Amino acid sequence: MSILTLNNISKSFGQTEIIRGVNLAIEDGEKHAIIGPNGAGKSTLFHLISGLHTVTGGSIKFKDQEIQNRPAFEINRLGLARSFQVTNIFHRMSVFENVRCALLWSKGFRYSFWHLLGRQGELNDASMHVLEEIGLSDRAQYPAGELAYAAQRALELGIAIASGADLIMLDEPVAGMNISEAQSAVELIRKVTSGKTLIMVEHDMNIVFDIADRISVLVYGEIIATDVPEKIRANPRVQEAYLGEVPNSA
Amino acid sequence: METLKAIAKKSPIWIAYLAALLGLPLVFDSILAISIFNQMAIGIVFALSYNMLLGQGGMLSFGHAVYFGLGGFLAVHTLILIEFETVYFSIIFIPVIGGVIGLLAAIFIGSFSTRKAGTVFAMISLGIGELIAASSLIFSDFFGGEAGISGDRTYGPTFFGVDFTQNDQIYYVAAIWVFIATLFMYLFTQTPAGRMANAVRDNPERAQFIGYSSRRIRFISFCASGLFAGIAGGLFALNYEFITEENLNAATSGRVLLMAYIGGLGYFIGPIIGAVVLTLMNSLLSNYTELWMLYLGIMFLLTVIYLPRGFAGFIMMHQVAWINNRIKSLGVPYLLIGLPSLVLLAGIIAMVEMSDHEGEAFYYFGFKLNPESFVTWAVVLVISLSAYAGVRAALPQLKQAWESANAVPDSEDPKS
Numbered sequence: 001m002s003i004l005t006l007n008n009i010s011k012s013f014g015q016t017e018i019i020r021g022v023n024l025a026i027e028d029g030e031k032h033a034i035i036g037p038n039g040a041g042k043s044t045l046f047h048l049i050s051g052l053h054t055v056t057g058g059s060i061k062f063k064d065q066e067i068q069n070r071p072a073f074e075i076n077r078l079g080l081a082r083s084f085q086v087t088n089i090f091h092r093m094s095v096f097e098n099v100r101c102a103l104l105w106s107k108g109f110r111y112s113f114w115h116l117l118g119r120q121g122e123l124n125d126a127s128m129h130v131l132e133e134i135g136l137s138d139r140a141q142y143p144a145g146e147l148a149y150a151a152q153r154a155l156e157l158g159i160a161i162a163s164g165a166d167l168i169m170l171d172e173p174v175a176g177m178n179i180s181e182a183q184s185a186v187e188l189i190r191k192v193t194s195g196k197t198l199i200m201v202e203h204d205m206n207i208v209f210d211i212a213d214r215i216s217v218l219v220y221g222e223i224i225a226t227d228v229p230e231k232i233r234a235n236p237r238v239q240e241a242y243l244g245e246v247p248n249s250a
Numbered sequence: 251m252e253t254l255k256a257i258a259k260k261s262p263i264w265i266a267y268l269a270a271l272l273g274l275p276l277v278f279d280s281i282l283a284i285s286i287f288n289q290m291a292i293g294i295v296f297a298l299s300y301n302m303l304l305g306q307g308g309m310l311s312f313g314h315a316v317y318f319g320l321g322g323f324l325a326v327h328t329l330i331l332i333e334f335e336t337v338y339f340s341i342i343f344i345p346v347i348g349g350v351i352g353l354l355a356a357i358f359i360g361s362f363s364t365r366k367a368g369t370v371f372a373m374i375s376l377g378i379g380e381l382i383a384a385s386s387l388i389f390s391d392f393f394g395g396e397a398g399i400s401g402d403r404t405y406g407p408t409f410f411g412v413d414f415t416q417n418d419q420i421y422y423v424a425a426i427w428v429f430i431a432t433l434f435m436y437l438f439t440q441t442p443a444g445r446m447a448n449a450v451r452d453n454p455e456r457a458q459f460i461g462y463s464s465r466r467i468r469f470i471s472f473c474a475s476g477l478f479a480g481i482a483g484g485l486f487a488l489n490y491e492f493i494t495e496e497n498l499n500a501a502t503s504g505r506v507l508l509m510a511y512i513g514g515l516g517y518f519i520g521p522i523i524g525a526v527v528l529t530l531m532n533s534l535l536s537n538y539t540e541l542w543m544l545y546l547g548i549m550f551l552l553t554v555i556y557l558p559r560g561f562a563g564f565i566m567m568h569q570v571a572w573i574n575n576r577i578k579s580l581g582v583p584y585l586l587i588g589l590p591s592l593v594l595l596a597g598i599i600a601m602v603e604m605s606d607h608e609g610e611a612f613y614y615f616g617f618k619l620n621p622e623s624f625v626t627w628a629v630v631l632v633i634s635l636s637a638y639a640g641v642r643a644a645l646p647q648l649k650q651a652w653e654s655a656n657a658v659p660d661s662e663d664p665k666s
Contacts, residue, residue, distance in 0.1 A: 071463065090448070091452055
């Protein structure tokens with residue numbers, strides 16, 4: 001069963017068409033990677049699904065609800081969470097507060113100004129549990145903005161997964177990391193997304209072929225292929241788009 | 251439990267705060283002192299309410315006096331209603347009226363002004379501020395024109411025999427209200443909405459992706475801020491028994507921004523410090539010099555440049571030295587640099603004042619200064635220059651002491 005369906009999605013900025021009629025169905029529980037050259041529109045596609053941008057045409061269905069052009073916070077409440085390519089955390093707040101805030105809505109606190117956070121034992125335990133999962137429990141009280149880069153990326157991931165969303169979208173989660181950092185990031189992604197649906201944009205093909213069940217290739221705003229990794233590697237159109245570099249690297 | 255423990259841990263602070271509020275008039279009981287304390291009380295609530303916007307919520311407002319002023323106007327009107335026995339309740343509840351009006355005004359204005367933060371919000375707040383201030387001069391039946399309106403707080407039922415004819419009686423009412431308002435504004439920071447206000451301040455975009463409408467969060471902070479500004483306006487009405495257009499115009503909005511900023515936006519206690527310092531400068535300095543606004547402006551500039559986190563930030567800078575138990579080692583260097591700094595400051599002020607006195611001699615710290623005498627200028631200049639040299643000479647020692655007091659010991663892992 002598809003958890004997310006894109007139906008002929010298009011997006012233009014002025015005269016420039018960035019996304020040109022994308023159709024895609026993501027199965028429940030699948031790990032799906034979107035690859036493609038720079039400027040193909042991968043991040044834009046993420047922004048359209050998660051509600052940061054409005055679509056120019058087409059429809060997006062998440063769990064049988066049409067979500068295109070709905071505000072990001074409503075889409076998030078349905079169980080769709082995402083991370084960002086450029087680290088997007090609450091930099092002046094502590095690491096613990098970052099995660100606790102990410103948990104508030106899903107724990108039912110809504111816009112409450114009558115609950116004292118310190119008294120919410122279950123919420124605070126859950127926040128510490130997320131911190132343990134992403135390996136930051138020892139830096140819980142640090143201002144998030146002062147963490148090292150890899151730790152900030154882990155926190156970025158933690159904020160996305162904290163609420164227990166069913167569909168998690170990660171935009172270049174290991175970009176800018178060295179090899180060992182990237183390796184532990186991959187382990188972490190595997191751990192925190194197990195049993196969930198994952199869509200990720202990633203440039204590192206080793207990681208893509210390692211994690212993904214299926215891969216979609218986006219070139220100039222169009223998906224030219226969606227298939228399992230082996231078939232994507234063998235696809236001549238994909239090889240052409242990547243000038244033959246990519247498929248060997250896995 | 252964390253907050254309960256935190257409050258229990260902090261309860262000595264709250265008890266001390268209440269004791270200070272209630273005890274001040276016992277220590278300083280002159281009419282001038284009580285009048286200053288009343289102004290401080292009003293300033294503390296007003297500045298704290300402003301910090302809910304700027305410090306906690308990241309909304310730069312140039313029109314916060316609107317909620318203060320509207321609350322104050324309705325409070326004075328209520329005093330008049332009590333006087334004419336249209337309504338009958340003790341005047342100690344007047345701040346509630348101010349708060350409700352501040353809240354209602356904030357609900358109405360916030361419904362569109364909090365759509366965006368940043369420049370858009372700032373410009374709307376400026377526009378609304380000008381609009382209300384201009385309207386207040388036009389609708390003179392309600393606002394009383396330039397003269398404003400006045401009431402009388404001695405009507406209505408007495409409160410356990412207290413009739414509020416004296417300023418010190420009003421001070422105790424104000425002190426209790428200040429305590430209640432401070433406590434609730436602090437507790438607000440510990441709630442989901444209060445904490446999300448910080449998140450939206452830091453990163454409004456990301457807040458949307460954890461399920462929150464940034465606009466709704468800003469709106470809630472804005473309303474809470476209006477409520478407490480209105481309470482401050484109600485306290486103003488009780489203290490002065492009159493209110494004019496000046497209390498809701500841009501000058502008042504600017505003053506509350508100064509208080510919060512000089513005190514320190516990033517800290518809950520900052521605006522309290524700012525309100526105390528600015529009220530003192532306002533009341534005391536203005537007795538001595540006509541140039542006090544100039545000094546205030548210079549102090550604001552220096553704060554923005556050298557202490558961007560305000561006085562509270564300056565105090566908190568000493569946290570590491572305190573933890574390292576090296577705070578005492580800073581005492582002598584501070585003294586060595588503090589004394590010449592004070593002399594330098596006095597020298598500069600003397601020269602500024604001499605330029606302003608149009609040739610008339612005046613007394614300054616017991617010395618007679620004659621602006622037309624070359625010798626006076628020369629002496630002041632020499633004293634100032636030597637004080638400057640003293641500051642420069644003491645600087646390296648302070649720097650060294652600061653660095654060693656703030657050094658993190660090697661044996662300790664800073665992360666633990």
